[in-house]
Amino acid sequence: MLDDLNRLEPFRAEIRSWLAANLPSDWQQGMLGAAEADHVAFQKWWFAKLMEGGYGAPHWPKEWGGSGFSFAEQIVLYEEIARAGAPRLILYFIALHHVLGTLLHWGTEEQRRRHLPAVLAGDEIWCQGFSEPNAGSDLANLRARAERRGDHYVVNGQKTWSSNAHHARYCLLLARTDPDASKTKGISYFILDLQTPGVSLRPIKQMTGASHFNEIFLDDVLIPAENLIGPENGGWAVAQSTLSSERGLSVLELAERMRQGFGLLLDDARKVRSDGRLPYEDDEIRRRLVDVHSRIEALRLLVNQQLTSILKDEAIGVEPSMIKLYYSDLLRDFTELGVAVGGIDAQYLQAVLMGSANETGYWMQDYLYSWAWTISGGSSEIQRNIIAERGLGLPREPQARAA
Amino acid sequence: MDLQLTEEQQALVAALQDIMQDHAELPQERRLSYAWHDAGLQTLLGESGFLDAAREIGPLEAALVVFEAGKGIAALDTIGCGLVAPLLLPDLRIEGPVALVDRRDLGKAIRNLSISGTLLVDCGEDVALLPLAGFAIDSVDSIFAFPYGRFAERPDLSSARRLPGAGAAMRQWWRVGIAAEMAGAADAAIAFTIDYVKQRHVFGRPVGSFQSVQHRLVQRHGWAKSLYYLTMKAAWSGAESDAAIAACFAQTGIQSLMFDLHQFHGGMGVTIEHLLHFWTYRIRALQAEAGGLSASALAIAERRWTEAGSEVDAVPARVAGL
Ligand SMILES: Cc1cc2nc3c(=O)[nH]c(=O)nc-3n(C[C@H](O)[C@H](O)[C@H](O)COP(=O)(O)OP(=O)(O)OC[C@H]3O[C@@H](n4cnc5c(N)ncnc54)[C@H](O)[C@@H]3O)c2cc1C
Numbered sequence: 243m244l245d246d247l248n249r250l251e252p253f254r255a256e257i258r259s260w261l262a263a264n265l266p267s268d269w270q271q272g273m274l275g276a277a278e279a280d281h282v283a284f285q286k287w288w289f290a291k292l293m294e295g296g297y298g299a300p301h302w303p304k305e306w307g308g309s310g311f312s313f314a315e316q317i318v319l320y321e322e323i324a325r326a327g328a329p330r331l332i333l334y335f336i337a338l339h340h341v342l343g344t345l346l347h348w349g350t351e352e353q354r355r356r357h358l359p360a361v362l363a364g365d366e367i368w369c370q371g372f373s374e375p376n377a378g379s380d381l382a383n384l385r386a387r388a389e390r391r392g393d394h395y396v397v398n399g400q401k402t403w404s405s406n407a408h409h410a411r412y413c414l415l416l417a418r419t420d421p422d423a424s425k426t427k428g429i430s431y432f433i434l435d436l437q438t439p440g441v442s443l444r445p446i447k448q449m450t451g452a453s454h455f456n457e458i459f460l461d462d463v464l465i466p467a468e469n470l471i472g473p474e475n476g477g478w479a480v481a482q483s484t485l486s487s488e489r490g491l492s493v494l495e496l497a498e499r500m501r502q503g504f505g506l507l508l509d510d511a512r513k514v515r516s517d518g519r520l521p522y523e524d525d526e527i528r529r530r531l532v533d534v535h536s537r538i539e540a541l542r543l544l545v546n547q548q549l550t551s552i553l554k555d556e557a558i559g560v561e562p563s564m565i566k567l568y569y570s571d572l573l574r575d576f577t578e579l580g581v582a583v584g585g586i587d588a589q590y591l592q593a594v595l596m597g598s599a600n601e602t603g604y605w606m607q608d609y610l611y612s613w614a615w616t617i618s619g620g621s622s623e624i625q626r627n628i629i630a631e632r633g634l635g636l637p638r639e640p641q642a643r644a645a
Numbered sequence: 646m647d648l649q650l651t652e653e654q655q656a657l658v659a660a661l662q663d664i665m666q667d668h669a670e671l672p673q674e675r676r677l678s679y680a681w682h683d684a685g686l687q688t689l690l691g692e693s694g695f696l697d698a699a700r701e702i703g704p705l706e707a708a709l710v711v712f713e714a715g716k717g718i719a720a721l722d723t724i725g726c727g728l729v730a731p732l733l734l735p736d737l738r739i740e741g742p743v744a745l746v747d748r749r750d751l752g753k754a755i756r757n758l759s760i761s762g763t764l765l766v767d768c769g770e771d772v773a774l775l776p777l778a779g780f781a782i783d784s785v786d787s788i789f790a791f792p793y794g795r796f797a798e799r800p801d802l803s804s805a806r807r808l809p810g811a812g813a814a815m816r817q818w819w820r821v822g823i824a825a826e827m828a829g830a831a832d833a834a835i836a837f838t839i840d841y842v843k844q845r846h847v848f849g850r851p852v853g854s855f856q857s858v859q860h861r862l863v864q865r866h867g868w869a870k871s872l873y874y875l876t877m878k879a880a881w882s883g884a885e886s887d888a889a890i891a892a893c894f895a896q897t898g899i900q901s902l903m904f905d906l907h908q909f910h911g912g913m914g915v916t917i918e919h920l921l922h923f924w925t926y927r928i929r930a931l932q933a934e935a936g937g938l939s940a941s942a943l944a945i946a947e948r949r950w951t952e953a954g955s956e957v958d959a960v961p962a963r964v965a966g967l
Contacts (some may be wrong), residue, residue: 258795380939411714453750474772483696500741508950512950522951525939525943528942528943528946529938529939529942529943529946531946531950532890532893532943532945532946532949533897533942533951535890535945536875536893536894536897537871537894539875539878539890540871540872540874540875540894541871543871543875543878544647544870544871544874546648547648547649547874550648550649564867564870567863567867568867568871623856623860626856626859626860626863626864627856627859627860629863629866629867630856630859630860630862630863631859633863633865633866634839634852634859634862634866635839635843636839636842636843636854636858636859636862637843637850637851637853637854638854639854639855639856639859640850640854
């Protein structure tokens with residue numbers, strides 16, 4: 243793959259100098275323990291800045307206001323963004339990836355026109371309302387009910403774990419339209435305006451002290467029928483395409499960020515701690531540093547392999563699951579080593595660095611946050627099931643319950 | 646680096662796999678042995694040019710040969726004669742297997758010594774090249790799935806040909822070879838176990854349908870894949886540090902690999918009546934040459950981060966204070 247990227251060195255240089263000129267070098271100072279409003283304002287500002295430079299919507303087609311970059315160009319861009327330690331555009335993630343992918347594939351022209359330009363203008367933050375108290379890994383078990391009445395659907399139910407819903411205007415919502423159909427068959431996919439009467443949010447406090455996700459309660463919420471995406475009762479297939487719309491680029495960014503973050507770990511290991519000890523002198527610490535370092539290299543090679551396949555238009559198998567699993571296992575060990583290196587000084591909960599990479603050098607934060615990675619986006623156990631059955635060809639587990 | 650194989654590399658691999666397929670059966674009389682060296686296959690690989698890949702194409706292709714041959718049930722020498730020797734001695738064509746040893750281990754049992762015509766000795770700075778004709782070599786019984794031999798008398802290296810300054814390169818390619826053969830053997834051992842757990846039924850269902858089995862196999866598979874990529878990167882880059890990382894990483898996953906694969910064979914897994922040990926004991930033997938997990942890791946840290954002028958991993962800016 244790198245062979246393909248070599249041709250893009252001038253492009254890389256352009257991005258690098260643009261980032262050097264436009265990324266505020268002290269942005270992290272401002273975002274450490276920042277108030278929610280400041281965090282939102284800064285994300286908006288940075289997104290606008292990126293759009294101005296032509297880098298905000300690299301994978302969006304030109305006709306919808308994006309840069310229409312080739313896949314190889316996107317790879318280079320994400321590598322450079324990670325290298326520069328720029329903020330992650332977490333508030334726009336769903337809008338930029340899931341909304342685009344879903345609307346381009348399944349949406350109506352009207353839906354695209356209504357939302358896509360507004361996303362790029364920075365006006366629309368989106369969230370995802372898939373999970374429910376009794377539907378996480380077993381997503382098809384979802385119960386939120388949408389009943390058609392005239393030009394509207396009336397929705398009742400509860401969603402949970404919805405990241406950044408408290409900053410969002412719209413939500414990609416899954417609800418059941420046919421309670422009698424088998425599990426995956428009776429689900430539909432909607433655009434929900436979170437300002438509709440009957441929608442209420444409750445933030446959930448995480449173990450890191452932050453509140454990134456929310457419960458969403460839906461009481462007789464009216465959704466106009468034109469907000470249905472794809473066919474009624476065909477929402478399961480739409481959801482599958484939403485979830486596969488990232489094409490490996492976010493994990494590329496995360497892997498490159500982790501490689502950068504390794505510098506922080508090494509740096510801390512080689513500093514004398516307040517207890518007078520130098521962690522690097524400990525053989526076990528050095529051994530673990532090498533282990534983490536090697537696995538970061540292996541992760542990058544796995545990602546590289548997947549991206550190469552995508553570049554060559556080859557079918558992708560279970561690689562995304564393997565990489566997700568590999569990354570989240572590694573992130574835990576990485577951040578756990580951070581806590582060990584930090585010693586007693588790293589044992590308390592620091593302020594959250596908003597919009598940062600998963601490795602900030604505030605090791606207890608990083609460590610606790612790493613626990614979310616083995617759960618969100620399909621837990622490690624679910625990934626292992628997928629790899630075992632579809633990758634290794636092992637026999638399916640007998641179903642506990644009829645599907 | 647392009648990790649996907651080119652068409653030529655794919656053709657090389659496919660041709661080798663064909664040959665390996667024809668030699669996948671263990672001869673009946675070897676059924677209960679610990680080691681099986683397939684001399685016919687060894688000769689065939691030489692005659693068909695696979696062991697010339699390092700010289701004729703490059704180290705990456707040679708590492709692919711070591712990897713693919715490592716998947717076979719038979720013990721062969723591909724590391725010595727297919728990778729290390731041709732890269733150290735591009736102009737000298739050596740016939741047959743080449744054994745490798747650290748000078749300090751000359752008196753010990755040496756892997757492949759009894760089947761080799763040549764020995765390369767890592768003397769630290771230099772390498773000594775010792776043709777073995779005329780030396781009395783006792784074969785050593787071992788469980789380590791390779792033929793082992795020991796010099797009846799410790800050889801005198803003073804008259805052996807010296808390759809000045811070649812020590813580092815020998816260790817580097819030896820490591821790449823160890824990692825490649827371990828990756829190949831691990832891959833095959835995992836595949837062998839997957840076959841077994843699909844066929845063996847307990848409680849009315851295949852063992853492989855139990856999650857506790859599935860998930861551990863997935864973890865081992867992920868490790869083997871990582872090892873493959875780290876190894877191929879080391880072969881491709883030719884960087885000493887990449888070789889060290891691949892060989893070190895190769896040693897990290899062994900304990901759980903051995904345990905899980907044998908465990909999933911149930912009682913069968915503690916016998917030699919199945920074939921698993923032909924791969925797993927080979928892995929063990931190779932591991933013994935890889936330098937030790939802890940020592941290898943500490944050496945990497947030393948080279949990379951401790952020594953003056955060592956490679957420095959980038960340290961990004963961080964937020965000052967709280
Ligand atoms: C940080 C974070 C952000 C999130 N953001 C969103 C969001 O924006 N929108 C949204 O809709 N959802 C979101 N989620 C929800 C996420 O998708 C679910 O948490 C996840 O799918 C797991 O579901 P669950 O929490 O119900 O756990 P459960 O499904 O109850 O799982 C509990 C445990 O059982 C294991 N398990 C479950 N099934 C199996 C099985 N078949 N075999 C073996 N083990 C099994 C799981 O691995 C887990 O360890 C987020 C979650 C987190 C942690």
